[in-house]
Amino acid sequence: MKIVTWNINGVRARLGNLLHWLQESAPDIACLQEIKTVDEQFPRAEIEALGYHVETHGQKGFNGVAILSKLRFDEVNRGLPGDESDEQARFIEGVFSTDKGVLRVVSLYLPNGNPIDDDRKFPYKLSWMARLEAWATGRLALEEPLVLAGDYNVIPEPIDAKNPQNWLGDALFQPETRQAFRRLVNLGFTEAVRATTDAPGTYTFWDYQAGAWQKDNGIRIDHLLLSPEAANFFGSATIEKHVRAWEKPSDHVPVAVNLTVGAV
DNA sequence: ATGGTTGGTAGCCAA
Numbered sequence: 001m002k003i004v005t006w007n008i009n010g011v012r013a014r015l016g017n018l019l020h021w022l023q024e025s026a027p028d029i030a031c032l033q034e035i036k037t038v039d040e041q042f043p044r045a046e047i048e049a050l051g052y053h054v055e056t057h058g059q060k061g062f063n064g065v066a067i068l069s070k071l072r073f074d075e076v077n078r079g080l081p082g083d084e085s086d087e088q089a090r091f092i093e094g095v096f097s098t099d100k101g102v103l104r105v106v107s108l109y110l111p112n113g114n115p116i117d118d119d120r121k122f123p124y125k126l127s128w129m130a131r132l133e134a135w136a137t138g139r140l141a142l143e144e145p146l147v148l149a150g151d152y153n154v155i156p157e158p159i160d161a162k163n164p165q166n167w168l169g170d171a172l173f174q175p176e177t178r179q180a181f182r183r184l185v186n187l188g189f190t191e192a193v194r195a196t197t198d199a200p201g202t203y204t205f206w207d208y209q210a211g212a213w214q215k216d217n218g219i220r221i222d223h224l225l226l227s228p229e230a231a232n233f234f235g236s237a238t239i240e241k242h243v244r245a246w247e248k249p250s251d252h253v254p255v256a257v258n259l260t261v262g263a264v
Numbered sequence: 265a266t267g268g269t270t271g272g273t274a275g276c277c278a279a
Contacts, residue, residue: 013270034271034279036271063278112278250270251270251279
């Protein structure tokens with residue numbers, strides 16, 4: 001089973017790319033972030049025509065996440081628990097049945113947090129990460145295969161940036177950010193890309209600005225975290241870097257993981 | 265060091 005995360009940066013602006021990619025990459029489950037649309041305007045019919053079930057948690061203009069799946073959804077949960085006043089659409093969980101039992105997959109879009117001296121943005125990021133850790137702690141107690149896929153807006157280590165010194169003042173690379181990410185992983189998750197390779201130059205995002213793609217000035221911020229039960233089925237992770245060279249690309253590329261579970 | 269680009273929206277903001 002191939003599970004992929006991709007920050008698509010506007011699903012309506014990227015529909016041609018998305019449809020082409022779905023046919024080329026053929027994910028069983030695709031977790032999208034930054035769909036930037038309300039549910040009613042999500043291009044559901046075109047995606048369903050390729051054989052996918054579609055569940056969205058959209059928002060006007062910003063954010064928004066979705067899960068596309070060849071498997072039927074047994075259950076869908078929208079929104080990260082822990083703050084009833086949080087109206088930003090950044091989290092959706094799908095529950096599926098496989099030949100090895102239940103499988104839970106989350107598509108998450110962790111807050112960017114910039115600028116760090118803003119009185120709301122960075123604290124919101126850190127509180128969201130604390131809520132995610134609390135939620136994940138509860139899910140891990142179920143001892144089920146769980147994949148936490150998404151745009152974490154976290155550069156975990158210096159090796160995950162071409163020019164780490166350029167990110168020292170950025171919310172994505174603050175010590176508190178990196179520590180919160182390590183705390184989450186250390187609950188017992190396997191970070192699929194890092195478990196596959198330690199090679200420098202392993203990036204998932206290249207800014208549109210200043211020729212970042214042409215200079216390979218990238219960062220690795222899209223991650224797939226596997227619960228112990230999911231890691232038992234873990235094969236390898238792949239970054240579909242070539243998608244960044246397409247016409248009208250997203251600034252992120254798809255990141256895939258293969259699990260040795262099948263449809264029922 | 266600065267400025268550079270894109271999407272959604274109609275506020276320039278968020279990234």
